[in-house]
Amino acid sequence: MIPENLAVERGVSAGDAWVTVEPANIHEALSALKDGGFRLLVFLTCVDHLADSSKEWPARYEVVYQLRDMETREQLRVRTFIDGDPPHIESAYDLFPPANWDERETYDMFGIVFDNHPDLTRILMPDDWVGHPLRRDYPVGGEVVEFSEEHERWQTAPEKA
Amino acid sequence: MTAEIGQGITVAKTGEQGAFGGELLTINFGPHHPSTHGVLRLIVDLDGEQVRRLTPVIGYLHTGIEKQAEALRWQQAVVVTDRHDYLSPPINNLAYALAVEKLLGVEVPPRANALRVIMSELTRLASHLVWLGTSGIELGASTMLMYCFRERDTILDMNEEISGFRMHTSYIRPGGVMADTTPRFLEMLDKFVRTMPSNIDEYEALLTMNPIFRSRTIGIGMLPAEDAKVLGATGPMLRGSGVAWDLRKSMPYSGYENYDFEIATSDMCDCYGRYLVRIKEMREAVKILRQALDRLPDGPINIDDRKVLPPPREELETSMEAVIHHFKLFTEGYTVPPGDVYVAVESGRGENGCYVVSDGTHKPRRVKFRAASFVNLQPLERMAMNHMVADMVAIIGTADTVLGDVDR
Incomplete structure (x- = not known):
């Protein structure tokens, strides 16, 4: 199981157990959990807590790892909070191979940079896309028509415009 | 074993020599190739006709479903869940509905659970039928498509009868289901359950001992159990490698623990094994449907909470x-108490999960779909390595990825 000195906070949300760790310790914590039996990374994603007034959040981005022990059928959600522009966190790809595409997706959608990832490129959006669509400050709807002149202007990075 | 998988786009350098004395050739497979079941692009390095490297490129069907769900109210977001895995909408609805219900702390009545199981199993059958039909046609058994779509159409007729919609039913909603059964629906379902086993015999007669089909699938696309587990494969991909893991049994939901059925597995670990698993699963689904139909409980189909579901019209x-x-x-x-929850259900393709975060407002803060196809596509390189380029068609086919589910 997770060493006590790594866990910052524990809790249960709607029946799901979770544990918060410091972002600097994430690789160590996941590695310990993997050795403790949580061998499957079900998914990895991010939640953007921009202007979320439901409680006091330590940082804007919450990176979430859902782990499962397929023998005992136990599940655990590991959460860590990061900030920064862009936010950085250690990749879990070497521990859990399925994290490869999940991390690429999280980078694509939220702009989280996973350090030591073998190929951190966009996966769902086009390679030259500007912005990270699932961030809460990215507008929903109102995108201009693709291949139009406006689209070209809209999709030009500010430093190049 | 895992370090060499998915190292990004690795294109053969000009002049790189293959084992047969020729240069490696990089080709583009798809995105519009019919055998990719959608728009999947594969960059393949070929040595002669053998696959040496394979990089899937996805995102061609990305429609921003998760972003849309954040912009909709809780009850409206059901509609977008239909559309990611477009071959199994009610199962996607179920994952979302269960997640929202868990956050709300409500439990649906028994009749709603039974109807959810009926719709899930019908959907599983429909999804496997599409897979069987299209995979058959790719491997040269063009009759399969006609046979399978005949039964799939009956299922779509039933969808239409119960929900008014043939494909994107939005039938399962937080708090219950959309409508009760009609006498005609029960009649259709009863007839379907009686005729389906003999139809499955028909498919098996066409394929199971067919020498062409067997030689194109046996020993092709091997995925040993340990690799399947490490790479996170779920559903028939995992069970085809001999691991008896089915969320309906392992972590039951919606009353699946009350039904008598077996987990379909095969130790063959190849494309043929995955085919056998799906055929067995279809038979088990019919068994579940028969039990659900015989024991369909009476009573309400929705929770009695006017804050979540509208009052009856009268x-x-x-x-x-x-x-x-x-x-x-x-x-x-309606508002949902703050918190986050992950619910996983077994779809035709594997673990279809929904991670929902609420910030206590009228709209979800985050809805993440754990798409089975997205994860099941990653072992593709492992399976296709050193096979002929024509075998890739069988391998992609039996992985049964829905590209809408991969790209969301």
């Missing part, structure tokens, strides 16, 4: 309270 004419609830629900929606 009540609006007599009760002021009902009018207020109706108005509030359709203008403002």
Whole structure:
């Protein structure tokens, strides 16, 4: 199981157990959990807590790892909070191979940079896309028509415009 | 074993020599190739006709479903869940509905659970039928498509009868289901359950001992159990490698623990094994449908909570309270207590999960779909390595990825 000195906070949300760790310790914590039996990374994603007034959040981005022990059928959600522009966190790809595409997706959608990832490129959006669509400050709807002149202007990075 | 998988786009350098004395050739497979079941692009390095490297490129069907769900109210977001895995909409609805219900802390009545199981199993059958038909046609058995779509159409007719919609039913909603059964639906279902086993025999007669089909699938696309587990494969991909893991048994939901059925597995670990698993699963689904139909409990199909579900139409004419609830629900929606929850259900393709985060407002803060196809596509390189380029068609086919699910 997770060493006590790594866990910052524990809790249960709607029946799901979770544990918060410091972002600097994430690789160590996941590695310990993997050795403790949580061998499957079900998914990895991010939640953007921009202007979320439901409680006091330590940082804007919450990176979430859902782990499962397929023998005992136990599940655990590991959460860590990061900030920064862009936010950085250690990749879990070497521990859990399925994290490869999940991390690429999280980078694509939220702009989280996973350090030591073998190929951190966009996966769902086009390679030259500007912005990270699932961030809460990215507008929903109102995108201009693709291949139009406006689209070209809209999709030009500010430093190049 | 895992370090060499998925190292990004690795294109053969000019002049790189293959084992047969020729240069490696990089080709583009798809995105519009019919055998990719959608728009999947593969960059393949070929040595002669053998696959040496393979990089899937996805995102061609990305429609921003998760972003849209954040912009919709809780009850409206059901509609977008239909559309990611477009071959199994009710199962996607179920994952979302269970997640929202868990956050709300409500439990649906037994009849709603039974109807959810019926719709899930019908969907599983429909999804496997599409897979069987299209995979058959790719491997040269063109009759399969006709046979399979005949039964799939009956299932779509049943969808239409119960929900008014053939494909994107939005039938399963937080708090219950959309409508009760009609006598005609039960009649159709009964007839379907009686005729389906002999139809499955028909498919098996065409394929199981067919020498062409067997030689194109046996020993092709091997995925040993340990690799399947490490790479996170779920559903028939995992069970085809001999691991008896089915969420309906392992972590039951919606009352699946009350039904008598077996987990279909095969130790063959190849494309043929995955085919056998799906055929067995179809038979088990018919068994579940028969039990659900025989024991369909009476009673309400929705929870009795006017804050979550609208009051019945008749009540609006007599009760002021009902009018207020109706108005509030359709203008403002309902709020869900803050928190996050992950619910996983077994779809035709594997673990279809929904991770929902609520910040206590009328709209979800985050809805993440754990798409089975997205994860099941990653072992593709492992399976296709050193096979002929024509075998890739069988391998992609039996992985049964829905590209809408991969790209969301």
